[in-house]
Amino acid sequence: MNKRDMSERDICSKFITPALSHAGWDLLRQVREEVGFTKGRIIVRGRMVTRGQGKRADYVLYHKPNLPLAIIEAKDNSHPIGAGLQQAMGYAEILGIPFVFSSNGDGFVFHDRTGMAPVMEETLSLDAFPTPAELWARYAAWKGLTGEAERIAQQDYYEDGGGKSPRYYQVNAVNAAVEAIAKGQDRVLLVMATGTGKTYTAFQIIWRLWKAGLKKRILFLADRNVLVDQTMANDFRPFGGAMAKLSTQAKTIERADGSRIDLTVAVDRQRRIDTAYEVYLGLYQAITGPEDHQKLFRELSPGFFDLIIIDECHRGSAAEDSAWREILEYFSSATQIGLTATPRETKYVSNIDYFGEPVFSYTLKQGIRDGFLAPYKVIKVHIDRDVQGYRPILGTLDRDGNEVADRIYNIKDFDRTLVIDDRTKLVAKKVTDFLRESGDRFQKTIIFCVDEEHAARMRQALVNENADLCAENPRYVMRITGSDAEGQAQIDNFRDPESPYPVIATTSRLLSTGVDIQTCRLIVLDREVGSMTEFKQIVGRGTRVHEDSHKFYFTLMDFRGATNLFADPAFDGEPVQIYEPGDDDPVAPPDDLPTTEGEEDAPPDTPTEDETILDGDQPDVTWPPLGPPPGPRRSKIYVDGVEATVVAQRVEYLDEAGRLVTESLRDYTKKALRQHFTSLEAFLTRWNGETRKQAVVEELAAEGLPLNLVAAELGYDLDPFDLICHIAFDQPPLTRRERVANVRKRDVFTHYGPQARAVLDALLAKYSDDGLLDLGDPRILQIAPFDRMGTLVQLIRRFGRRPDFDAAVAQIQSALYEEVA
Numbered sequence: 001m002n003k004r005d006m007s008e009r010d011i012c013s014k015f016i017t018p019a020l021s022h023a024g025w026d027l028l029r030q031v032r033e034e035v036g037f038t039k040g041r042i043i044v045r046g047r048m049v050t051r052g053q054g055k056r057a058d059y060v061l062y063h064k065p066n067l068p069l070a071i072i073e074a075k076d077n078s079h080p081i082g083a084g085l086q087q088a089m090g091y092a093e094i095l096g097i098p099f100v101f102s103s104n105g106d107g108f109v110f111h112d113r114t115g116m117a118p119v120m121e122e123t124l125s126l127d128a129f130p131t132p133a134e135l136w137a138r139y140a141a142w143k144g145l146t147g148e149a150e151r152i153a154q155q156d157y158y159e160d161g162g163g164k165s166p167r168y169y170q171v172n173a174v175n176a177a178v179e180a181i182a183k184g185q186d187r188v189l190l191v192m193a194t195g196t197g198k199t200y201t202a203f204q205i206i207w208r209l210w211k212a213g214l215k216k217r218i219l220f221l222a223d224r225n226v227l228v229d230q231t232m233a234n235d236f237r238p239f240g241g242a243m244a245k246l247s248t249q250a251k252t253i254e255r256a257d258g259s260r261i262d263l264t265v266a267v268d269r270q271r272r273i274d275t276a277y278e279v280y281l282g283l284y285q286a287i288t289g290p291e292d293h294q295k296l297f298r299e300l301s302p303g304f305f306d307l308i309i310i311d312e313c314h315r316g317s318a319a320e321d322s323a324w325r326e327i328l329e330y331f332s333s334a335t336q337i338g339l340t341a342t343p344r345e346t347k348y349v350s351n352i353d354y355f356g357e358p359v360f361s362y363t364l365k366q367g368i369r370d371g372f373l374a375p376y377k378v379i380k381v382h383i384d385r386d387v388q389g390y391r392p393i394l395g396t397l398d399r400d401g402n403e404v405a406d407r408i409y410n411i412k413d414f415d416r417t418l419v420i421d422d423r424t425k426l427v428a429k430k431v432t433d434f435l436r437e438s439g440d441r442f443q444k445t446i447i448f449c450v451d452e453e454h455a456a457r458m459r460q461a462l463v464n465e466n467a468d469l470c471a472e473n474p475r476y477v478m479r480i481t482g483s484d485a486e487g488q489a490q491i492d493n494f495r496d497p498e499s500p501y502p503v504i505a506t507t508s509r510l511l512s513t514g515v516d517i518q519t520c521r522l523i524v525l526d527r528e529v530g531s532m533t534e535f536k537q538i539v540g541r542g543t544r545v546h547e548d549s550h551k552f553y554f555t556l557m558d559f560r561g562a563t564n565l566f567a568d569p570a571f572d573g574e575p576v577q578i579y580e581p582g583d584d585d586p587v588a589p590p591d592d593l594p595t596t597e598g599e600e601d602a603p604p605d606t607p608t609e610d611e612t613i614l615d616g617d618q619p620d621v622t623w624p625p626l627g628p629p630p631g632p633r634r635s636k637i638y639v640d641g642v643e644a645t646v647v648a649q650r651v652e653y654l655d656e657a658g659r660l661v662t663e664s665l666r667d668y669t670k671k672a673l674r675q676h677f678t679s680l681e682a683f684l685t686r687w688n689g690e691t692r693k694q695a696v697v698e699e700l701a702a703e704g705l706p707l708n709l710v711a712a713e714l715g716y717d718l719d720p721f722d723l724i725c726h727i728a729f730d731q732p733p734l735t736r737r738e739r740v741a742n743v744r745k746r747d748v749f750t751h752y753g754p755q756a757r758a759v760l761d762a763l764l765a766k767y768s769d770d771g772l773l774d775l776g777d778p779r780i781l782q783i784a785p786f787d788r789m790g791t792l793v794q795l796i797r798r799f800g801r802r803p804d805f806d807a808a809v810a811q812i813q814s815a816l817y818e819e820v821a
Contacts, residue, residue: 003077003105004076004077004078006076006077006105007076008058008074008075008076010076011074011075011076011077011103011104011105012033012058012059012074014105015103015105015106015126016059016072016074016103016105017031017033019108019126019127019129020059020061020129022127022129023129023130023131023132024131024132024133025061025131025132026132029062029064029065030061030062030063030064030132031059031060031061031062032059032060032062033058033059034056034057034058035056035057035058035059035060036054036055036056037054037055037056037057037091037094037095037167037168038054038055038094038168038370038371038372039051039054039370039371039372040052040053040054040371041368041369041370041371041375042368042371042374042375042545042552042553043375044375044377044552044553048706048709048710049552049553050701050705050706050709051371052371052702052703053702053703054371055091055094057071057072057073057088057091057095058072058073058074058084059071059072059073059074059101060072060095060097061099061132061135063132063135063136063139063154064154064156065156065157065159066157066165066166066171066174066175067153067154067175068095068096068097068171069097069098069099069132069135069136069139070097070098070099070100070101070135071088071091071092071095071097071099071100071101072088072101072102072103072108073085073087073088073091073101073102073103074102074103074104074105075102075103075104076104076105077104077105077106078104079104080104081102081103081104081106081107081108081109081123082102082109082123083102083104084102084103085100085101085102085109085111088100088101088102088111089111089113092113093113094168095168095172096172096175096176097113098112098113098114098138098139098142099111099112099113099114099130099135099138099139100112100113101129105126106126107123107124107125107126107128108123108124108125108126108128108129109121109122109123109124110122110123110124110130112138114138114139114141114142116138116141116142117138140153143179144183145179145182145183148182149179149182149183149184150182151212152178152181152182152208152209152212152214153175153178153179153182155178155208155209155211155212156208156211157174157204157207157208158203158204158207158208158238160238166197166200166201166204167196167197167372169192169196169362169366169370170196170197170200170201170204172360172362173190173192173201173360173362174201174204174205174208176190176359176360177190177205177337177359177360178205178208178209180359181209181214181215181335181337182214185335185356185359186334186335186336187335187336187338187354187355187356188335188336188337188338188355188356188359189313189337189338189340189355189356189357189358189359190337190338190339190340190358190359190360190361191340191341191358191360191361191362191363192339192340192341192360192361192362193341193362193363193364193366193367193373193536193540193543194341194364194536194537194539194540194541194543195367195372195373195374195540195543195544196362196367196372196373198311198339198341199227199230199231199235199236199311199339200235201339202220202235202309202311202337202339203235203236203238205309205337206218206220206279206307206309207238209307210278210279214306215306215307215335216278216306217278217279217280217304217305217306217307218278218279218280218305218306218307218308218309219280219281219282219305219307219308219309219331219334220236220279220280220281220282220308220309220311221281221282221283221284221308221309221310221311221327222281222282222283222284222311222312223283223284223285223311223312224283224312225283226491226492227311227312228245228281228282228283229251229253229263231281231311232245232261232263232281233253233261233263236279236281237261239278239279241264242277242278242279243264243277243278243279243280243281244264244265244266244274244277244279244280244281245263245264245265245266245280245281245282246265246266246267246273246280246281246282246283246286246287246296247265247266247267247282247283247286248265248267248268248269248271249265250262250263250265251263253492264277266280267296271296271299272299273296273299273300275300275304280305282297284327287327288326288327295326297327297330297331298330302330302331302332302333303331303333303334304331305331305334306334306335307334307335307336307337308328308331308334308335308336308337309336309337309339310328310336310337310338310339311339312339312340312341313338313339313340313355328354336355338354338355341364341536341537341540364536364539364540364543367543368543371545372545373543373544373545374542374543374544374545374551374552374553374554375553376539376542376543376553376554376555376556377553377554377555377556378555378556378557378558378563379434379555379556379557379558380558380561380563381430381557381558381559382561383423383426383427383559383644383645384644384645385414385420385423385642385644386410386411386414386559386560386561389408389409389410390408390409390410390418390420390642391406391407391408391409392404392405392406392409392639394406396639398637398638398639399638399639399640400638402637404418404637404639411528411560411561412528414450415449415450415451415454415457415526415527416450416451416636417635417636417637418636418637418639419457419636419637419638419639420639420642420644421457421638421640422642422643422644423642423644424454424457424458424461425461425464425465426644426645427458427461427524427526427559428458428461428462428464428465429461429465430557430559431445431447431462431465431504431522431524431557432462432465432466434522434555434557435522440521441466441469441503442500442503443503443521443522444494444503444505444517444519444520444521444522445503445504445505445520445521445522445523445524446505446507446517446520446522446523446524446541447462447504447505447506447507447524447526448507448508448509448523448524448525448526448527448529448538449506449507449508449526449527450508450526450527451508452479452481452482452483452484452508453636454508454526454527455479455481455506455507455508456479456506458479458506458526459477459478459479459506462477462504462506463476463477466504469503473500473501475490475493475501475502476501476502476503476504477502477503477504477505477506478490478494478502478504478505478506479505479506479507480494480502480505480506480507481507481508482508482509487505490502490505494517495517495518497518497519497546497548497549508527517541517542517544518544518546518551519546519549519551520541520542520544520554521542521551521554521555522542522554522555522557523538523539523541523542523554523555523556523557524557524558524559525538525556525557525558525559525560525562525563526559526560527560527562528560528561528562529560529562535562539556542554542556666727669705669710669727669728670727670728672703672705673700673705673724673727673728674728676700676703677724677728679729680725680728680729680731680820683724683725683728683729684820687721687817688814688817691776691810692774692776693720693721693773693774693813694773694774696720697720697773707720707723707724710723710727711723716733717735718733718735718736719735719736719739719771719773720773721817722734722735725820731820734819736767736768736771737768739767739768739816739817739819740764740765740767740768740816742818742819743764743812743815743816744761744764746815748811748812748815749808749811749812752799752808753798755798756798756799756808758789759781759786759789759795759798759799760808760812762785762786762789763775763780763809763812764812764816766780767816775809775812775813776805776806776809776810776813778792778796781795781796
């Protein structure tokens with residue numbers, strides 16, 4: 001066989017893999033082929049949700065499982081030997097791999113990304129591929145691993161036997177942390193977006209350091225009881241009897257697999273700590289407090305722990321004068337690892353000042369682009385009272401008969417100092433309208449309110465709006481706040497994808513962080529969010545993908561302008577759509593949106609008279625003189641009889657490149673097709689030159705543009721050929737039946753015998769009725785109606801030999817697409 005005629009797979013199996021084996025690589029334990037390491041970005045357009053193509057490396061070589069050393073990109077022999085190098089270097093940068101190879105079967109081009117080699121790039125013969133020992137020695141030197149540090153860095157990961165393996169970024173995070181600690185670093189910061197598996201990452205770090213004997217007593221600190229319980233029951237489960245909770249309250253909880261477990265506690269009723277365990281999990285609030293008798297952690301010696309993991313370290317533990325920080329300072333001799341999705345950096349609070357620069361970071365934007373995190377739509381709702389403010393008419397009385405102070409009340413006052421019930425009812429109605437219009441009133445929903453009292457009123461308004469479903473089950477809407485015992489008791493049910501109730505949870509801050517709600521599809525903001533840290537945490541409540549329930553994206557409904565934080569450079573995850581419905585508009589975003597920004601009929605740069613100002617800016621309003629400053633007030637003023645209505649702006653998308661556009665699905669499809677095919681002639685050349693037409697369709701689908709879904713969404717019943725010609729190049733489309741009729745009118749097949757013409761006529765019918773594109777696939781001749789016309793061999797013989805049949809099919813397909821209407 002001629003080497004230049006071999007496929008890429010043949011080159012791999014016959015030349016590259018034998019070269020690796022010859023160099024001493026264990027093909028079972030050290031070599032993986034066709035390694036997919038991203039999921040493919042989830043793309044949302046209207047109701048259409050697709051995935052782009054994930055990234056896949058031809059070869060990844062490992063020193064040990066999850067310790068990657070090298071990547072190889074293979075090409076067939078018609079390409080130069082280094083043709084795959086740039087592609088491989090892009091993959092290597094993502095995967096954190098230092099050694100990069102490209103091959104076409106003649107040899108290798110080797111690029112050393114460590115910068116320590118005398119020659120950065122060189123060409124190697126097939127029999128000169130480096131051995132595992134050679135590459136590990138280079139890796140260890142690059143990382144500065146010597147002696148004991150090298151031994152620890154090679155400690156195995158935990159393998160559960162069920163096939164679960166860490167994602168590529170988790171491997172990068174674990175390796176970076178373990179290597180830093182092995183080299184003596186005692187303060188380590190990991191930044192990982194919500195939903196990317198920080199706790200599982202922490203488990204693998206602890207496991208490797210524990211098994212290596214470097215860290216023998218470990219403390220995992222969190223500030224939510226549910227976080228500690230979840231961690232013990234699930235990710236930390238392999239620690240078994242070596243693990244206990246620093247609590248006096250024993251508890252039985254359900255694991256992710258449905259089994260139940262009794263959590264082991266290490267503190268007795270006299271608050272004495274059992275020191276026989278090796279891995280402890282603790283709640284900050286349970287082991288410290290303002291009074292000396294509450295500081296349970298002081299029952300242990302300062303040197304008791306070797307390693308402390310601080311979960312969600314952006315909150316109280318970051319402040320220098322916090323009660324929680326004193327725990328870390330008391331155990332200051334221990335290595336301390338901070339985990340956070342949002343490193344907190346202000347004039348007064350700094351994670352980086354305490355932990356140092358992050359040894360690893362994986363952002364929300366990276367998670368969305370890799371397809372591990374769900375993208376989201378944004379619905380921005382502006383209420384007239386929020387935009388214009390509210391000034392009471394002189395002499396207005398509140399619900400208790402007291403005169404309301406004469407001043408302008410604005411969005412910062414509503415539900416905090418002044419309550420307008422109609423506003424609360426309007427928010428509840430808009431949320432309910434969205435759920436109704438979406439066709440699924442059982443989408444798990446979190447509504448963030450100003451405080452617990454506001455959450456109670458919002459619950460009541462939602463109950464009245466959803467009286468039918470609340471009559472079936474009163475848990476349809478629940479308030480879940482810190483002081484509501486009944487609501488807190490429902491947290492596990494709200495988290496459970498299998499539990500239908502509660503559906504809607506109103507809260508203030510309890511659910512803003514830490515609670516893993518995989519199926520959350522709607523997040524409503526009816527309070528201001530002043531902190532970027534908190535905003536990212538709230539967005540993170542919906543970013544988990546849950547494929548079993550077909551949850552691939554979520555919706556963020558904003559009534560308070562909190563999503564203006566998207567414009568802050570500190571925010572790093574793009575929404576796929578921003579929508580601002582008008583008073584008479586549906587709450588759910590429409591599928592057909594205005595044209596691309598910058599085009600002739602794009603909305604003007606400045607607002608018109610019937611528009612409200614975006615981004616929190618308020619229009620100039622002339623107010624009458626203010627009355628005297630208000631005197632002492634009660635905590636809240638309740639005003640009845642004040643109406644509230646919705647005002648709105650326009651629809652906006654942020655595309656996969658992060659650029660702001662305002663466009664319809666049709667516009668998006670046209671632009672994407674025109675990027676793929678620069679002209680009608682270029683498309684016709686590609687289509688007519690492709691024997692297998694379906695390959696063009698599959699290529700577009702891999703890029704996030706499945707034509708069948710586009711056609712269904714836009715209401716077209718067209719052949720992909722006509723769909724592309726019509727949308728991308730404005731050609732009038734022909735239906736499949738019209739194309740078949742044109743072929744038959746031209747009597748293209750007169751030179752074939754009647755039996756062959758019968759086969760061709762049946763193929764045309766298959767194309768017309770079923771939309772089959774690859775008419776030359778012999779398997780078609782094995783299904784109805786062909787199976788009644790003869791066997792596969794008999795049908796092909798009607799044309800002579802197989803090449804004659806192929807030529808007839810090629811002629812049919814050429815005739816079908818001869819006309820561009």
